[in-house]
Amino acid sequence: MSLVAADALPGEFAFTDADFEALARLARSEFGLSLAVSKKPLVYSRLARRLRARGLGSFRDYMALLDLESESAERLELVSALTTNVTSFFREKHHFETLCEALIPELGLQRRVRIWSAGCSSGQEPFSIAMTLLNFLPPGTRDTRILATDIDPAILRKARQGRYAAEDCETVPADYRHRWLRPVAGEPEMVETGPDLRALISFAELNLICDWPFNGPFDAIFCRNVAIYFDQETQQRLWTRFSGMLRAGGFLFIGHSERLSGPALAEFTTAGVTTYRKRASHGPSRPT
Structure with missing residues (x-):
């Protein structure tokens, strides 16, 4: 025994x-x-x-x-x-509505646009952001980049491939599907993202609690359903670090079960459901 x-x-x-x-x-x-x-x-x-x-x-x-x-x-x-890599295209639709209605009109006046998808998982989030920007930004907005990071190298490999089951793309608006998604040759049940989307996105491996090898500033940061894995102290430190990466007036989008707390509350104002905007009194980081 x-x-x-x-x-x-x-x-x-x-x-x-x-x-x-x-x-x-x-x-x-x-x-x-x-x-x-x-x-x-x-x-x-x-x-x-x-x-x-x-x-x-x-x-x-x-x-x-x-x-x-x-x-x-x-x-x-x-x-x-x-951890669990659960994501979908245009998940939490209200965030993309805010992106279209509140942020993009400002971005259209800029020559430089930077958005960070922190915890990008298999890529649906940054590709959704890219479709939204391409659809609504004026053509003259040339310098547009999306940084997409995740800690998991295996899930990042999938994100870089940009290939998804056709049934998983049903949440993508029909006109977006026609413009930026295409069937995979020899695999009728699969679709892939087009080159216009891929050109906007840089994928990179990153542990959010370690040093970040970039400075910003970003116009928006999407970090959704990541902080739920952290304790309150780590969450509050993360919110404060995000503030330092955002320009004044920049947006922070977090997950449906997450809430901003701690010192960062003084640096943001509520701008919608799980949506926060950096106060104008807190200046931007220096561009890189």
Whole structure:
């Protein structure tokens, strides 16, 4: 008869409270993820796959593996397993309405437009932004760029491909589909984004709690359903850092279950549902 620690979850691998606490500390220190004790069964089910994939016999062995400097790729597998990449084209439609009605009329007067999709997942968000800009910005707005970042290199590879199941594109307005999406040769059930959209977007790997290798300023930042994985302290620090990246009057769009809090409240004014605008008294960063 094998002995299993009394606080272990039943299953293929022993998963003690000490194992969970060690994983939670690593997830928070490296990625800002907040793992409540109530998440223990979920963490087990998500990470048991990684133990099988690496041929490991216990969560203690997995923690030892994660400690190795050579296992940076496995640490990214960890964060990918603990988070959920759920997205869609034109998700939270009210944000795109604000983009069209409140921000784009201002952007049309500029020669330089910068928007950041922070936590871009498989790319539907930045491609939705790109379609909106191409449809509404005046032709003279030449210097337009969208930065799309995510921590997960695997999901970024999918985003760069810009290929999606046709049924997943039903939320794209029909005229947009005709102009900027096209069938994939030999795969009738798939569509891909056209070159005009791709030309606007730069995809890059980025851990939001680490240093950011750019300065801005951005006209808008979309960071939706990312901060829900962080504890309150990390969230508040992120909101403040976003403020420093926005020009005065710039917009911050966050997820439907997220709310701005902490010191950043003094730097923003509410501009709609989960939509905030940087106050004019807080000046922009210097352009790069």
